[in-house]
Amino acid sequence: MHNQNWDDLRFVLAVAEEGSVSAAARRLRVNHATVLRRVAAFEDRIGLQLFERTSSGYVVPPDHRRVIDAAREAAAAINAVDRVAQGVEMRLTGTLCLTSTDTFCQTVLPPICRELTAEGEALCVEMSCTNAHLDLARMEADITVRPTMRLPDGLIGERAGALGLAAYGPASAPTRDWLGLRGPLERSRVAEIMETTKPGPVRAAADSFIILRETVAQGLGNAILPHVLAAGDPRLDRLDRPDMALEIPIWVASHADIGGSARLRAFRSRIVSGLLARAERLGPR
Incomplete structure (x- = not known):
């Protein structure tokens, strides 16, 4: 996963937690197409279709949940770095x-x-x-x-x-x-x-x-x-x-x-x- 755009994690986690692209878009205050694009980019980079597209929404299969758990841990680490740097960047x-x-x-x-x-x-x-x-x-x-x-x-x-x-x-x-x-x-x-x-x-x-x-x-x-x-x-x-x-x-x-x-x-x-x-x-x- 070289040159990973880590900001895609926000979109992936939002879809996983909300269960739909529309709900994730509302949560992140972006449009539907942006969420689709960022999730697709993440899936392309890791070489795995992370979500099952169903009539009721986006579902993470059981054998893919470890990827979501790892993404959540990575996002937490990135947020920690951001908080440390925020005093300078703000x-x-x-x-x-x-x-x-x-x-x-x-x-x-x-x-x-x-x-x-x-x-x-x-x-x-x-x-x-x-x-x-x-x-x-x-x-x-x-x-x-x-x-x-x-x-x-x-x-x-x-x-x-x-x-x-x-x-x-x-x-x-x-x-x-x-x-x-x-x-x-x-x-x-x-x-x-x-x-x-x-x-x-x-x-x-x-x-x-x-x-x-x-x-x-x-x-x-x-x-x-x-x-x-x-x-x-x-x-x-x-x-x-x-x-x-x-x-x-x-x-x-x-x-x-x-x-x-x-x-x-x-x-x-x-x-x-x-x-x-x-x-x-x-x-x-």
């Missing part, structure tokens, strides 16, 4: 690469970064602002903060409240025209709402909620916007469209291969706390 030092959308980067993340750097010792936070999902598997970022209905395959993380959105229009010149979505926003829940409601003619479009807000303010059309951007803006009026009000979970996540480290868990915990402290500003109104 310090907020070094460089943290953080990516998020333009909405978050221009509203709540700068003060959260200020809090991190005030607490951290020689910490540098590098922020990447993009509405496209970076490939965390290629280490383009350590942590991503994203509003999404579910985490993509391969990411692990924690939920940090919800992003509230609703329909807004120009305060100075009410219009029946609407603004559309382009780029990554075309694959968002907001795009699904627009497609379902078909509110009216689309006169312009953008790939950024910040651009959409400014375009609404110019009177070109109405748009579904995050409250954190639109509420309180005197140039905008919230429209009486309850069918367009929605909330999207906010996730603070890392790639599964690195996200279990004590250092990234510590950073994610701080960022989650910062977002929850601003839940009223971000959430549904």
